[in-house]
Amino acid sequence: MSLRSPFIIFVVMKNERLIFVTNDDGYSSKGFQAAIEVARRFGNVVAVAPERAQSGMSQAITIYNPLYVNTIRAEEGLEIYSLSGTPVDCVKMAFDYMLRDRKVDLVISGINHGSNSAVNVLYSGTMGAAIEGSFYDCPSVGLSLTSHDADADFTAAVYYGTQVVESVLAADMPLPLCLNVNVPVGTVDEIKGVRVCRQTRGCWREEFYCRRDPHNRDYFWLTGDFHNSEPDAEDTDEWALNHGYVSVVPVQVDLTDYAQMERLKKLM
Amino acid sequence: MSLRSPFIIFVVMKNERLIFVTNDDGYSSKGFQAAIEVARRFGNVVAVAPERAQSGMSQAITIYNPLYVNTIRAEEGLEIYSLSGTPVDCVKMAFDYMLRDRKVDLVISGINHGSNSAVNVLYSGTMGAAIEGSFYDCPSVGLSLTSHDADADFTAAVYYGTQVVESVLAADMPLPLCLNVNVPVGTVDEIKGVRVCRQTRGCWREEFYCRRDPHNRDYFWLTGDFHNSEPDAEDTDEWALNHGYVSVVPVQVDLTDYAQMERLKKLM
Numbered sequence: 001m002s003l004r005s006p007f008i009i010f011v012v013m014k015n016e017r018l019i020f021v022t023n024d025d026g027y028s029s030k031g032f033q034a035a036i037e038v039a040r041r042f043g044n045v046v047a048v049a050p051e052r053a054q055s056g057m058s059q060a061i062t063i064y065n066p067l068y069v070n071t072i073r074a075e076e077g078l079e080i081y082s083l084s085g086t087p088v089d090c091v092k093m094a095f096d097y098m099l100r101d102r103k104v105d106l107v108i109s110g111i112n113h114g115s116n117s118a119v120n121v122l123y124s125g126t127m128g129a130a131i132e133g134s135f136y137d138c139p140s141v142g143l144s145l146t147s148h149d150a151d152a153d154f155t156a157a158v159y160y161g162t163q164v165v166e167s168v169l170a171a172d173m174p175l176p177l178c179l180n181v182n183v184p185v186g187t188v189d190e191i192k193g194v195r196v197c198r199q200t201r202g203c204w205r206e207e208f209y210c211r212r213d214p215h216n217r218d219y220f221w222l223t224g225d226f227h228n229s230e231p232d233a234e235d236t237d238e239w240a241l242n243h244g245y246v247s248v249v250p251v252q253v254d255l256t257d258y259a260q261m262e263r264l265k266k267l268m
Numbered sequence: 269m270s271l272r273s274p275f276i277i278f279v280v281m282k283n284e285r286l287i288f289v290t291n292d293d294g295y296s297s298k299g300f301q302a303a304i305e306v307a308r309r310f311g312n313v314v315a316v317a318p319e320r321a322q323s324g325m326s327q328a329i330t331i332y333n334p335l336y337v338n339t340i341r342a343e344e345g346l347e348i349y350s351l352s353g354t355p356v357d358c359v360k361m362a363f364d365y366m367l368r369d370r371k372v373d374l375v376i377s378g379i380n381h382g383s384n385s386a387v388n389v390l391y392s393g394t395m396g397a398a399i400e401g402s403f404y405d406c407p408s409v410g411l412s413l414t415s416h417d418a419d420a421d422f423t424a425a426v427y428y429g430t431q432v433v434e435s436v437l438a439a440d441m442p443l444p445l446c447l448n449v450n451v452p453v454g455t456v457d458e459i460k461g462v463r464v465c466r467q468t469r470g471c472w473r474e475e476f477y478c479r480r481d482p483h484n485r486d487y488f489w490l491t492g493d494f495h496n497s498e499p500d501a502e503d504t505d506e507w508a509l510n511h512g513y514v515s516v517v518p519v520q521v522d523l524t525d526y527a528q529m530e531r532l533k534k535l536m
Contacts, residue, residue, distance in 0.1 A: 060328045250524065
């Protein structure tokens with residue numbers, strides 16, 4: 001038995017563009033409001049975001065638990081829901097249930113509090129949701145600001161996020177299209193512009209802090225540093241961000257390593 | 269303060285190969301024992317696996333919670349630990365804490381109960397851990413059996429997993445090297461052999477089951493079907509598995525979509 005969705009009351013009645021918004025910091029984050037501000041410039045908005053922070057959740061899905069939805073706000077042109085799951089759960093819930101009879105024109109995921117450049121694209125819940133969004137026949141844009149501050153200033157991120165979305169919608173690019181957009185800290189004027197980049201090579205090396213809890217058990221807490229393998233490569237997203245540019249990396253989902261594939265064919 | 273690891277008592281004293289094993293179904297799963305069986309054929313084994321099932325956890329990391337380690341077994345040549353985190357946490361805990369002064373020769377993640385072919389590579393905790401393992405300068409192999417049965421027969425998966433690992437170690441292939449190996453259900457003789465493949469194009473479309481809980485709240489449960497966009501493509505992993513072959517897909521972590529990058533450069 002699959003019940004009719006009780007959601008989506010106003011938006012379905014209008015004939016404008018429909019933008020879906022999600023994030024990984026949760027529906028109450030400042031960056032989520034900033035993403036909605038970008039989206040509202042392009043059409044009606046349905047937003048489904050995690051009820052709690054889900055940073056580092058990658059493309060995780062909830063298999064072992066049921067999901068609960070709450071209506072946060074429902075007015076003409078803007079409906080916001082929270083979901084007790086991961087960012088990818090939010091995308092699936094929206095496209096395969098709430099909006100399953102509707103054409104969605106664009107996905108925006110973010111605006112993340114913190115950079116998702118380089119290999120962070122693999123761990124990021126924001127980018128996990130953006131990638132998932134690109135599976136539903138519309139362009140998908142992940143937006144991040146390189147500040148973890150809960151009260152960060154999103155003015156420039158909204159400005160450049162709007163610019164990127166406008167270009168994408170105007171160009172009618174071939175699908176699938178998923179963009180990883182990172183905006184450095186700074187004012188609109190301080191930022192030098194937008195650079196299309198490739199993903200920087202590098203990885204994280206962690207430091208585990210060990211403490212003893214009140215029950216006398218050792219616990220460990222993950223922390224670490226990103227090691228950039230190519231700090232001088234001017235075509236990378238890390239270079240762009242470190243030099244005051246907005247980075248735009250198009251993201252694909254075919255993980256096949258074709259060079260290794262040829263070597264393996266000879267081997268096996 | 270970072271305390272010295274109290275772990276790894278026996279293994280550090282020997283001079284054989286060191287194999288790290290993890291999975292996403294948890295340390296008590298039958299497939300995990302099967303992966304250890306494969307690993308023991310090649311050297312000493314340190315295994316760190318989630319204390320609870322973590323299917324669908326992708327490359328998620330634990331940011332908001334501390335992690336606890338338990339020793340499950342410690343004997344000469346084989347040490348098994350459980351961790352209260354994700355599969356990727358297990359890899360990081362092993363390489364950046366427990367084994368940080370040791371050279372690891374190989375990572376094995378699995379053997380997963382269920383296929384990780386096609387786009388499942390993106391959602392899979394098994395493959396999230398395998399990808400993470402490939403960041404630590406050794407070959408990394410994710411092994412999966414196309415059966416979700418908790419009591420599945422892993423004989424053929426152990427046989428072919430051993431064969432693939434043997435080839436990889438003997439060939440001394442360039443790094444990074446991460447393999448997504450899927451084994452169909454069947455006996456060793458029924459399976460037709462090993463095929464090196466590319467990742468099948470396709471995606472999941474979900475069905476949300478809605479029920480009412482004892483507190484009269486609606487809940488949703490994720491379920492769905494994989495849609496194969498190219499069922500007849502003989503060079504894909506889905507085709508191989510559906511025709512009785514073991515599939516081997518080399519996995520990369522550069523998600524840059526270079527074709528879209530060129531289009532975007534003209535646009536922006």
